[in-house]
Amino acid sequence: MFPIRDHNPSDRTPFITWALIAINVVVFLSYFPGIGGQERLLMAFYMDWALVPAEASQGLELHTIITSMFLHGGWMHIIGNMLFLYIFGDNLEDQLGHLGYLLFYLASGVAAAFAQMAADPSSTVPMVGASGAIAGVMGGYLLLFPRARVDVALIIFVIIKVITVPAWLMLGLWFGLQLVNGAASEAAGGGVAYWAHAGGFVAGVVLVLPVWLRRGGPGFWRHNHGLPPHAERFSEPPAAGAQPARYDDAPASTKVPRAGQRRVDRQSPWGGSR
Structure with missing residues (x-):
């Protein structure tokens, strides 16, 4: 199960999200097509620029905490990561602003790196990928938009x-799988940095928490429904024969959308209609 789009429009053009996707793709194309099939050269490249927990946990090669966030291990790795970033990143950027979102993204990636180092500080396996930072985006999305449809x-x-589910279900299942697989991979010696995913996700929730509280906490879901203001959800349609109110005179929560505006069914914060 993987997401292909959400039904959560944003007001702000996601320049930072697009820039992050472009940077990741350009960096990947600059090295992988040339040395991807040569294991020795690829490993030497990763040892220079990827995060090696055994080194970073001793204060060595700390630049790799950042550089590893822009490296990937293969075509499916980068395609999957960029798809998740494209789907969930624009709404976080809309809420946090361009600069705030960039700092949030990098902070989530750093937190993910430290989570993986804490889980296995002696590992000499290079860690690459934007997954930790993107997991932070997913954690922030879960807090702000739990019932957005995905x-x-x-x-x-x-x-x-293709099915449509509330964001809390899809993202909650994803986070649970990271915890389960992380616990299992310690014994099995798996190569996926599940604890980086989990750490980034938790960091995203924590970092967005002040924004959520400033927006009104649970009231943000109640009054804004976890969506940008222009995408406000509307009440049930009026009874048959009732005269529609003029848009400009109607209360904000019951306005009839203008022609061309989107109408979205009203739902409870955790999915389902009400």
């Missing part, structure tokens, strides 16, 4: 079905 592709053997 289309996910559900793959069962050879059958692919």
Whole structure:
């Protein structure tokens, strides 16, 4: 199960999200097509620029905490990461502003790196990927937009079905899988940095918490429904025969949308109609 889009428009053009995607793609194309099939050269490159917990935990090569966030291990790795960033990043940037979002993204990536180092400080396996920072974006999205609708592709053997689920369900399941797989990978010696994912996710929730509280905490879900103001959800349609109110005179919570505006069914903060 992986997301393909959300139904959560944003007011602000996500310049930083687009720039982060572009930087990751350009960096990947600058090295991987040339040395991706040569394991020795690829490993030497990663040893210089990827995060090696055994070194960073001793205060060595600390620059790799940042540089590793812009490296990837293969085509599916970068495609998956950039898809998640594209879907969830624009709404966080809308709420945090361009500079605030950039700092949030980098801070989440740093927190993810430290979480992985804390889980296995003696590891000599290079860690690469934007997954930790993007996990922070997902954690912040979960707090601010728990009931935003997300289309996910559900793959069962050879059958692919697209379903729509609330963000809290999709992101909650994803976070739970990181915890379960992280605990299992210690014994199995898995190569995915699950604890970096979990650490980045938690960091994202914590970093966005002041914004959520400043917006009114649970009231942000109640009054704004976890969506930008222009995407306000509307009440149930009026009874048959009722005269529609003029848009400019109607209360904000019951305005009839103008032609071309989007109408979205009203839902409770954790999914389901009310």
